[in-house]
Amino acid sequence: MYNKFLSALGFIFGSATHLALSLATAFLMFLAARRGYEAGFKYMKDAGAERPYREVAVTLAAPTRLFDAAKILEENGLVHSAYIYAAEYTLKGSFEPYKAGTYDLNTQMGSSEINKVLRSGADKPGEKT
Numbered sequence: 193m194y195n196k197f198l199s200a201l202g203f204i205f206g207s208a209t210h211l212a213l214s215l216a217t218a219f220l221m222f223l224a225a226r227r228g229y230e231a232g233f234k235y236m237k238d239a240g241a242e243r244p245y246r247e248v249a250v251t252l253a254a255p256t257r258l259f260d261a262a263k264i265l266e267e268n269g270l271v272h273s274a275y276i277y278a279a280e281y282t283l284k285g286s287f288e289p290y291k292a293g294t295y296d297l298n299t300q301m302g303s304s305e306i307n308k309v310l311r312s313g314a315d316k317p318g319e320k321t
Contacts, residue, residue, distance in 0.1 A: 235272070235273075235276070243269070243299045243300070244299065245298060245299060245300050246269070246298060246299045247296060247297070247298045248268045248269070248270060248296075248297050248298065248299070249294055249295070249296055249297075250264060250265065250268055250270070250294070250295050250297055250310075251293070251294045251295075252264070252290050252291070252292055252293060252294075252295070252310065253292055254289075254291075254292030255289050255290070255292075256289070256290040256292070258278050258281060258282065258286075258290075259274065259278045261290050261310060262274035262275075262277040262278040265277060265306065268297075269299060270297055270299060270301070270306060271303055271306070277303055280303060281307055286307060286311070288311050289311075290310045290311060291310065291311065291312070291313035293313065295309055295310060297309065
């Protein structure tokens, strides 16, 4: 009888421990997801803010790697974050090298339009000079 009692007690405590660990893990995952959502929401809110129109001449030397170009764009106020820009085009599989030259870009251009101009070498709003 005593063995059955210890066995039942072990089962109860074991189950309670597993349940507590599962709940703690789920709670920590919820907190991490909420923090990630809030950070993403703040970034997108900042990224969606109107930037005043400004033309910027950007010069790229050959060869320019993706992150180096992203840092130049961030320094000139054309993108909000070099890391986000580089991650976006790495995930999109955009691996063609940037063409060397000087480009006339503006702060109203989106990242996809900037990427297209820098990789093609010329486009209407950012013609290579």
